[in-house]
Amino acid sequence: MATILIDLDGTLLPLKAWNPVFAEISAIIAKRAGAAPEEVWMRVREKNLALMRRLDWRAFDWQQLFTSAAAELGVREVPDVVEVLHRHLPSFRLNDGAIEALAELREMGFRVEIATNGHASYQLPVIRQLGLDRLVDGVRTSDAYKCAKTCPEFFHNAQVMIGDNPVFDVYFPKRYGLRAIFFGDWSKEAPEYSRRLSIPAESTPPDEVIRTLKEAPEAVKRVMGKT
Numbered sequence: 591m592a593t594i595l596i597d598l599d600g601t602l603l604p605l606k607a608w609n610p611v612f613a614e615i616s617a618i619i620a621k622r623a624g625a626a627p628e629e630v631w632m633r634v635r636e637k638n639l640a641l642m643r644r645l646d647w648r649a650f651d652w653q654q655l656f657t658s659a660a661a662e663l664g665v666r667e668v669p670d671v672v673e674v675l676h677r678h679l680p681s682f683r684l685n686d687g688a689i690e691a692l693a694e695l696r697e698m699g700f701r702v703e704i705a706t707n708g709h710a711s712y713q714l715p716v717i718r719q720l721g722l723d724r725l726v727d728g729v730r731t732s733d734a735y736k737c738a739k740t741c742p743e744f745f746h747n748a749q750v751m752i753g754d755n756p757v758f759d760v761y762f763p764k765r766y767g768l769r770a771i772f773f774g775d776w777s778k779e780a781p782e783y784s785r786r787l788s789i790p791a792e793s794t795p796p797d798e799v800i801r802t803l804k805e806a807p808e809a810v811k812r813v814m815g816k817t
Contacts, residue, residue, distance in 0.1 A: 594695055594810055595705035595730065595745070595763075597753030598713060601773050602688045602704070602722065602803070610678045615656055615669050623663035633659035643787055645740045647732040650707045672711055679719040687803035692725040694807040703728040705751065707738045707758060742766045750810055752800075756780040756791035764794050769813035771806065772796035 599605055616630040623630070634655045641649030648654065653671045660668045695702050703726055706713050710731040717723050732738045739758040745751070745766045752771045753759025756779050760770040772779075776799050780792035798809040 591699065591701050592750070592814060593701040593703060593748040594750045594752065595703050595748045595768075596692070596726075596806075597751075597755065597759050597773075598704050598706040598716070598722075599708060600754035601752065601759075602684055602692075603682065603716065603720070604685055607682045610681065611671070611675050612652075614674050614678075615671065618669050619656065619660045619663065619665050622665045622667070623660070625663055630656075630659055630663070633662060639786070642738075645738055647707070647736055647738045649738065650709055650712075650732055652709075652712060672715065675712060675715060679715060682716060682719060684720055684722075685803055687806075689721075689725065691803040691806040692722070695810060696725070696727075698807060698811070700810070701727045703730055703748070705730045705739060705744070705748075705753075707732045709733040739763070750813055752806055752810075754779070756783040757787050757789045760796045761789060761791040761794045764796075769798075770796040771798045771800060771809045771813060773800055773803065773806075775801075 596602060599608070612631060613627065616627040619630045620627040637655050637658055638649050656671065657668045692702055704717065704722065708731060710733055713731055714729065717729060730744060735741060735744050737744060740762050745763055745768055748768055750769045750771065751759050751763035752773060754773045756772065760772055763770050776796065784791045797813045800806055800809050
C-alpha cells in the first residue's frame with residue numbers, strides 16, 4: 591500500500607488560522623515588557639527564520655521561541671502556547687476540499703499521513719479539533735524525528751508528498767525519491783522560499799501543481815502512474 595504524506599499548516603489548514611494565537615501571546619508579552627506586540631513577534635520570527643535556515647527542527651518550537659524573545663525584553667513569565675491555542679481552536683477551519691481529498695485518497699487504497707514541521711504538542715490538538723485524526727492513518731511531526739522535513743527518516747516508506755512549501759514539501763522530498771505535488775503558486779513561492787531559506791528549491795520543480803485540494807486525488811493518480 592503506497593503512503594501519501596500531506597502537509598498541515600498552509601495545506602490542509604490556512605496559515606492564518608494561527609494568527610490569533612500568536613497575536614494574543616505577543617500582546618501579553620508586550621504589555622509586560624512595555625513594548626509593542628509587533629516588536630515581540632518580529633523577534634520570534636527572526637529566531638524562527640534563523641533556525642529554519644539551519645534546517646533545525648526547533649524552529650517550530652513556539653514555546654521556546656516566545657520564551658527566548660520575551661527574555662530579551664526582560665520578561666520571564668510567558669503564556670503557555672498550548673493553553674492559548676485551545677482557546678482559539680473553535681475558530682480553526684480547514685481549507686476547502688481538505689476532507690473530501692483525504693477521504694478520496696483513502697478510498698483509492700492509499701495510506702494517508704499528515705507530515706508537519708510543527709511539534710506534536712501543538713499539532714495534535716488541531717488535528718483532533720478538526721476531525722483529521724479520523725481521516726488519516728498517521729501523523730509525522732518534526733519533534734518525533736528530531737529533524738524537520740529535511741531528513742530521509744521523515745519520508746521513510748512514503749511515495750508522495752503534498753504541500754505548500756517549496757523547500758520542505760518539494761525540494762527535500764524529491765531529494766529522497768518521493769513524488770511531489772505542490773499546492774499553491776509555484777512561480778511565486780519557489781523564488782521567495784529559495785531566497786528566504788538559501789535553498790535552491792526553484793531548481794527542483796514539483797511533479798504536479800494544484801491550486802485546490804479537490805485536485806489532489808487526480809494529481810496523486812497521475813504521479814503514481816509515473817513510478
